[in-house]
Amino acid sequence: MQEYILALDQGTTSSRALLFNRELQCCAAVQQEFPQMYPRPGWVEHDPETLWESQRTVMIEVLRRADCKADRVAALALANQRETVVVWNRRTGKPIHNAIVWQCRRTADRCEALRQQGLETRIREKTGLLLDAYLSATKIQWILDHVAGARESARRGDLLCGTIDTWLVWNLSGGTRHVTDFTNASRTMLFNIHSLQWDEELLALFDIPAGMLPEVVPSSGLSAACQLSEFGSHRPPVAGLAGDQQAALFGQGCLEPGQVKNTYGTGCFLLMNTGTVPVLSRHGLLTTLTAQSRPGAPNYALEGSVFIAGAVMQWLRDELQILAQTPDSESIAASIPDTGGVYFVPAFAGLGAPHWDMYARGALLGLTRGTGRAQVIRAALESIAYQCGDVADAMQADRGRPLTVLRADGGAASNDFLMQFQADVLNCRIERPACMETTALGAAALAALALGWQTPQNLAARPAARIFTPAMSPAVRSRLLAGWHKAISRAAQWEEPASGT
Numbered sequence: 001m002q003e004y005i006l007a008l009d010q011g012t013t014s015s016r017a018l019l020f021n022r023e024l025q026c027c028a029a030v031q032q033e034f035p036q037m038y039p040r041p042g043w044v045e046h047d048p049e050t051l052w053e054s055q056r057t058v059m060i061e062v063l064r065r066a067d068c069k070a071d072r073v074a075a076l077a078l079a080n081q082r083e084t085v086v087v088w089n090r091r092t093g094k095p096i097h098n099a100i101v102w103q104c105r106r107t108a109d110r111c112e113a114l115r116q117q118g119l120e121t122r123i124r125e126k127t128g129l130l131l132d133a134y135l136s137a138t139k140i141q142w143i144l145d146h147v148a149g150a151r152e153s154a155r156r157g158d159l160l161c162g163t164i165d166t167w168l169v170w171n172l173s174g175g176t177r178h179v180t181d182f183t184n185a186s187r188t189m190l191f192n193i194h195s196l197q198w199d200e201e202l203l204a205l206f207d208i209p210a211g212m213l214p215e216v217v218p219s220s221g222l223s224a225a226c227q228l229s230e231f232g233s234h235r236p237p238v239a240g241l242a243g244d245q246q247a248a249l250f251g252q253g254c255l256e257p258g259q260v261k262n263t264y265g266t267g268c269f270l271l272m273n274t275g276t277v278p279v280l281s282r283h284g285l286l287t288t289l290t291a292q293s294r295p296g297a298p299n300y301a302l303e304g305s306v307f308i309a310g311a312v313m314q315w316l317r318d319e320l321q322i323l324a325q326t327p328d329s330e331s332i333a334a335s336i337p338d339t340g341g342v343y344f345v346p347a348f349a350g351l352g353a354p355h356w357d358m359y360a361r362g363a364l365l366g367l368t369r370g371t372g373r374a375q376v377i378r379a380a381l382e383s384i385a386y387q388c389g390d391v392a393d394a395m396q397a398d399r400g401r402p403l404t405v406l407r408a409d410g411g412a413a414s415n416d417f418l419m420q421f422q423a424d425v426l427n428c429r430i431e432r433p434a435c436m437e438t439t440a441l442g443a444a445a446l447a448a449l450a451l452g453w454q455t456p457q458n459l460a461a462r463p464a465a466r467i468f469t470p471a472m473s474p475a476v477r478s479r480l481l482a483g484w485h486k487a488i489s490r491a492a493q494w495e496e497p498a499s500g501t
Contacts, residue, residue: 002074005447006062006236007440010055010080010164011244012101012266013314017058018437019066020444022453026437028066030058037098042105042349042495045098048086051164052171060230070231075451076172077240077443079247080164082187085139087150087161087212093175096147096159099167100139103267103307103349107138108358109497119205126192126199128278128287130356134305136163137189141206154209161212163188165241172238174227180214181223182298183246186289191216193278193289196298217241219250219291220446240447242291244439245269249301250291251442252407252433253459260395260403262388263439264412266314267352268306270391272399275299283394284354291446302398304353304391308362309384310412312346316380322373333378333417341366343487344379346387351488354394361494365487384412385422386484392426407431407464409438416468424472425481431464 004027009016014033018026034054037045063070083102088095100106111131114120120131129135140161144151153159162170163184169177185191185198190208192199198213217223222237242250245263249271252261257275262268271288278287278300290299316323323329347360364376396403408430412418423430435441448454 002072004068004073005075005077005240005444006059006073007077007079007240007444007447008055008059008168009244009437009440009443010051010078010168012081012103013311015051015055015058016440017055017062018440018444019062019068020441022448024441024444024448024454026435026441028062029437030062030065032058040106044101044104044349046084046101048088048095048099048167051099052168055168056228071234073234073236075237075239075447076226077440077447078165078168078238079242079244079439079443080168080184082163082184082243082245083134083136084164085136085143085161086164086167087140087143087159088167089153089158090160091158093170096150097143099164100143102134104139105133105350105358107133107142108350110138110141111358112497123189123202124280126194126202127189128186128193128280129189130284130286132356133358134307134352135187135189137202137206137208140208140212144208154212157211159212160214161208162214165243166214169224169238169241172226172228173224176227177224178214179217179223181217181219181241181291182289183219183243183291185216187243193287193300219246220449222450239450240443240445242443242446245271245303246288246291246301247442247446248409248439249273249442250459251438251445252409254407255456255459258399259407260405261407261409264309264384264408264410264418266309266311268309268384268388270304270388270395271301272395273299273301279398281394281398283397284356285391285394285398286353291442302395304394306384306387306391307349307352308346309387310410311348312344312380312383313412315346315348316377323377327415329377329381330415330417332374333381336374336378339375339379339382340368340370341483342371342375342379343483344376344383345487345491346380346383347491351492353391355390355488355492357492359493359495359497360491363487363491363494365490366483381415381418382421384418385425386481388422389425389481403428405429405431407433409433409436411436419468420471423468423470424477427470427477430468432466432468434465
């Protein structure tokens, strides 16, 4: 009996595989980190083949740990880091360059040049996105411009490109399927979210041949057949496919307009379901497509992205080496009453929504002789909540009503100190689910819908496991937020734009 969905959660710093049963309960999980590459300040890359091998390894390992034979897998589901791009040769299957990661700022000047040409409004009208190096289009263009012979190969039809979902499905299917879903397509700055097609005008603007781009398929549906040798003659379909944040929105059951979730991962991503109408933000948010539970029914969300969240704790652990393991941050932060006036602005990759400052850089401010390790760690944790607070303020302004509930998930959401501080800063209730793996759960749920195992109503009915309510006085909240915005202003526009693109 085929009774499991194998969900792949391919993130920015690790690949995960989780096995879900028919009731969408997680039965086993395996995670493997992979190397991050920083060839220049502000540049971030991944080795696509190493990334694929890490994902393949955890896939097989999770089946082994669960003592689950491959033929018991009814379907695969995939959620992935978005905007990160790979360009590869369609004949050899080999990448022509490292993947350029969503955090990478190498194309900031190209974006600025397009903005100076007055093109941002047109791009935003078509895609719902702001001009930023965060998104995929300028990354693909950079690879074609900087790898010898790449542009000529692309024009001959020898090259393919895609976000990480596309790269993984290509490998899972043995090079037979070149696809992406609507959520990932909507993050490229090449996809028209109104016509639901790759946009010819934008492809011409970025000089990207249409033949490089994948077929766009629904998030829930049979999009490819897995042809890995480890599965023998069994060919389970890829039945759920979505960008990680839209997968988490679906996994949190935010299926009605006005419902909001925040995923606390490497970055933080707040999404508000806005229903069937795309809302153009007036306060620095993006408009994006959500995962679809059925074909031909586009649904939209407002999104605000915080580039550095959980990654700041990894930085304290790996680069500064003042934190043995990231879960220790909770008890350390709670051991002191406050930061002593210290603020940490983790703008290692610039600032995302609602600031959109590609040239901001990280800053540690308010230091005194009494500042120690605990104050720095607590300030880093608080910075995650402050950044999310800025996004939530923009979301509330666009919607015209206060935020009353935020559904939280992701690794850092298990930190009780952070969740309570977030409730205090936002002055709203935080709901944390029993299953924290909502990104993988959302992808698995999309597959379950395609298989007929679940309904959207079942997903929406899942209760919260813990609720955090605000306990901070308005005076303290105002004082802390004033200090945070002062710190943000100090880190703004720190880096000088380079000449050229």
